[in-house]
Amino acid sequence: MGVSMSEKLAIHGGTPVRADKIYYGRQCIDEDDISAVGEVLRGPLITCGPDVAAVEKLLAEVTGAKYAVVVANGTAALHCAMLAAGIGEGDEVITTPLTFAASANCAVYVGAKPVFADVDPETYNIDPDSIEAHITDRTRAVVAVDYTGQAVEHDRIRDICDRHGLTYVVDAAHAIGTKYKGRPEGSIGDMTCFSFHPVKTITSGEGGAITTNDPELFRKLRLASQHGIVRDPDEFDEKDPEGIWYYEMQTLGFNYRMTDFQAALLISQLKKLDAFSKRRHEIVARYNEAFADMPEIIVQREIPESDTTRHLYIIQLDLDKLSCTRREFFDAMSAENVQCQVHYVPVYYFPFYKERGYERGLCPHAERIYDRIMSIPLYPMMTDDDVESVITAVRKIVDWYRI
């Protein structure tokens, strides 16, 4: 199709594909969620109450893990995982650059050094071979991110961690509801961290959780997230405490608690996880089908081991087949009223990391992917018309810029 046959883009003054703006993601809150929160707010305990305990029990069930600890946000979850693993000064933690900064920052919080392994050019997930190539005698842990919700190659990473004596932390901020070889995300790593920020699949406003099967890690996660304080007399060092007011601070921890009204919201959201997941699957299938006909658009390769509850849908532009830049394509989408986002700027591009000696060129695959991607709208409340409008906008822009 030649340019003359293409419809004038909104960015050049044409009519936008959509009259109203659609965003790449948004929360899905209904009246049940609102009444669940209201009920807690009307009651006696708005923090440290029964809803926190209840949501931890439910999360353990949903993820197939023995234990779950809920915390204030996903970043706190990662910080607690580092603390529980005993990571500190002089240690190295291997992670991906194609993630939100918190996946690497958690290592810096405890005085360790993040080391960036490259990603697979087709799945965009951390490449196990690159993990192995970056292991030194200081490496203590791997933080693997289920990017967009697709499970990483757990079996291979688990094997690498076992052979080198590393703690395996999964950053599953994108991946609640995802299964790997039939096992839910949350039961596979030594510790799995979740985020319940409003853009994620389920939300508690702000919120996070860590799941584990290991009782000792569970105990340390509790301490890390609750000031290092224990209240159970069986766990006291002091064998004859002075009275029932007594509690004990045993380590230096943080106040990373989730409130009970957030926990109530999370319980209500967890009940809808299957429905959200189903709708996300449907939208992803429709996008995959539509983009299969557009050679200019490359989609993320899916591994058969992962039954993915997709958090983000990424399109990669084949810039050899288009006469525009990623920036021009992105801005053209915005003008059509489809507001995309880019996930993510490689973490080591940021000034904080640059100042600490990280240089461009560290992870060529991640850098090349970053230059070509954008995330298009994906959330359960999208109507079929919304989905079609996004596809129409992509097709319109591809038609215009096709070489």
Ligand SMILES: *Cc1c(COP(=O)(O)O)cnc(C)c1O
């Ligand atoms: C959102 C996110 C986090 C941080 O979660 P918050 O709840 O925002 O602190 C960590 N890692 C990844 C991959 C994320 O997407």
